[in-house]
Amino acid sequence: MQKNEQRISLAVSTVIFALRPIPESGQSALWIPLVRRTREPFARQWALPGGWAGNDESLTDAAARNLLATTALEPAYLEQLYAFGDVERSVSSRVVSIIYWALVRQEEAERATENENVRWFAADNLPELAFDHNVIIDYALWRLRTKMEYSRIARAFLGETFTLSELRLVHEAVLQRQLDPANFRRQIENSGSLVPTDYVVSGGRHRPPRLYRYDEGVELVDNGPLGHKKTGSTRVID
Amino acid sequence: MQKNEQRISLAVSTVIFALRPIPESGQSALWIPLVRRTREPFARQWALPGGWAGNDESLTDAAARNLLATTALEPAYLEQLYAFGDVERSVSSRVVSIIYWALVRQEEAERATENENVRWFAADNLPELAFDHNVIIDYALWRLRTKMEYSRIARAFLGETFTLSELRLVHEAVLQRQLDPANFRRQIENSGSLVPTDYVVSGGRHRPPRLYRYDEGVELVDNGPLGHKKTGSTRVID
DNA sequence: TCAAAAGTGTTCATTCTACACCCATGG
DNA sequence: CCATGGGTGTAGAATGAACACTTTTGA
Numbered sequence: 001m002q003k004n005e006q007r008i009s010l011a012v013s014t015v016i017f018a019l020r021p022i023p024e025s026g027q028s029a030l031w032i033p034l035v036r037r038t039r040e041p042f043a044r045q046w047a048l049p050g051g052w053a054g055n056d057e058s059l060t061d062a063a064a065r066n067l068l069a070t071t072a073l074e075p076a077y078l079e080q081l082y083a084f085g086d087v088e089r090s091v092s093s094r095v096v097s098i099i100y101w102a103l104v105r106q107e108e109a110e111r112a113t114e115n116e117n118v119r120w121f122a123a124d125n126l127p128e129l130a131f132d133h134n135v136i137i138d139y140a141l142w143r144l145r146t147k148m149e150y151s152r153i154a155r156a157f158l159g160e161t162f163t164l165s166e167l168r169l170v171h172e173a174v175l176q177r178q179l180d181p182a183n184f185r186r187q188i189e190n191s192g193s194l195v196p197t198d199y200v201v202s203g204g205r206h207r208p209p210r211l212y213r214y215d216e217g218v219e220l221v222d223n224g225p226l227g228h229k230k231t232g233s234t235r236v237i238d
Numbered sequence: 239m240q241k242n243e244q245r246i247s248l249a250v251s252t253v254i255f256a257l258r259p260i261p262e263s264g265q266s267a268l269w270i271p272l273v274r275r276t277r278e279p280f281a282r283q284w285a286l287p288g289g290w291a292g293n294d295e296s297l298t299d300a301a302a303r304n305l306l307a308t309t310a311l312e313p314a315y316l317e318q319l320y321a322f323g324d325v326e327r328s329v330s331s332r333v334v335s336i337i338y339w340a341l342v343r344q345e346e347a348e349r350a351t352e353n354e355n356v357r358w359f360a361a362d363n364l365p366e367l368a369f370d371h372n373v374i375i376d377y378a379l380w381r382l383r384t385k386m387e388y389s390r391i392a393r394a395f396l397g398e399t400f401t402l403s404e405l406r407l408v409h410e411a412v413l414q415r416q417l418d419p420a421n422f423r424r425q426i427e428n429s430g431s432l433v434p435t436d437y438v439v440s441g442g443r444h445r446p447p448r449l450y451r452y453d454e455g456v457e458l459v460d461n462g463p464l465g466h467k468k469t470g471s472t473r474v475i476d
Numbered sequence: 477t478c479a480a481a482a483g484t485g486t487t488c489a490t491t492c493t494a495c496a497c498c499c500a501t502g503g
Numbered sequence: 504c505c506a507t508g509g510g511t512g513t514a515g516a517a518t519g520a521a522c523a524c525t526t527t528t529g530a
Binding site: 418420421425440441442443444445446 | 492493494495499500501502503
Binding site: 180182183186187202203204205206207208 | 519520521522526527528529530
């Protein structure tokens, strides 16, 4: 097969997660911004934000660009999720979609322009979405929760320094269950990824908690396969 | 951006794993078939087998088709690994590659046509490959070894029934370390994924081992994100 | 001095690991 | 009867969950 015979369009979409309080309970939970489709198929239904991949940008850059264009958000974390390439049935043209998932901090999330065509939804209470986007979001949720337990992505929801309570609340919001503060502390301390700072937070009606930060030398950005071990430059694949 | 402005070609390549004995030690280890490139860039260097994605086939189908065409192999397991989409620098045209990884049984692996342009290499002793293919294979190895510990993919290297020794040897070959037979047995038994058959293997100069098989209702085929929970139909993504 | 969250200690259950030991077969 | 791998038992270490208890602050 000659490659110039190909008639495949390449799209990029992103599942964006942010922590926001649930109106009723006030507890933090995962929220996702969705955009309303303007064209068929699934016109006027909610869908993941995305767009076409440009000729001169990497897939990751395309994801970041589309994410900024559709929701005005710049994520603290961005990682590829999966490439969907089944032959499209509903439309004549063939589309392959690369799905990313992203985490944004709370302050950043508030910058998201919410309007008639962009709205935040609680991740565990979504409407019927366009295409298979419900399934994709379930998968992204599974990845986020799984990765939460062995990596340091909780960092993407926090500032430079934070208390152990704040970190625990992030974990609780993502995993949707309470964690024992004592055991959580030991777990984190034993992992060796945090270093205590010399500062504490005063003002609460209780003992002031110490501020921590992640140790150096650990970048948050996901390099994909090239980053799972310390390898050097990123190159392109045939 | 209009999608008809896109000039991106879509390629599919596969990291194929099979277990074969190492000539010197006789121990089983992971081997990978590679193909010699006929064109620039990296002409005459070894690379992952692959080809272009067809307009009317899913990405998985494209991977299986190219795999059969280049190595004559039909894998027992096939799963998407990662989509590489950096802007190509060495060649003028833009290529996005979807990489798959596959497992083939030993009998099947022997069918692979080995010639001047297709050869098997021990996975932990590879030459310098074209593009970033060394890094990609490292990542595929990591995925295989990680997944070995929580899923049932070892099955892809075995026949319908097998002894616990055979299963353990698969694990040892993949993980590259010895496993305690007693503890391995209990671990597997407690996982509840195996059922003993009524048959044993006689002929050895020792107590005849029992044959086991995987329990029903668990398909080996990987459905990707759509398969991580029991969800229904596969649809296409925008 | 009291409430509340920070932080420490301890106990119990579960799991992992190493290894001793018996079993069944072919030679 | 012996060598060999199949298969079982068990003691100690490591890990994790549950929870009592002490500490330090603001009010």
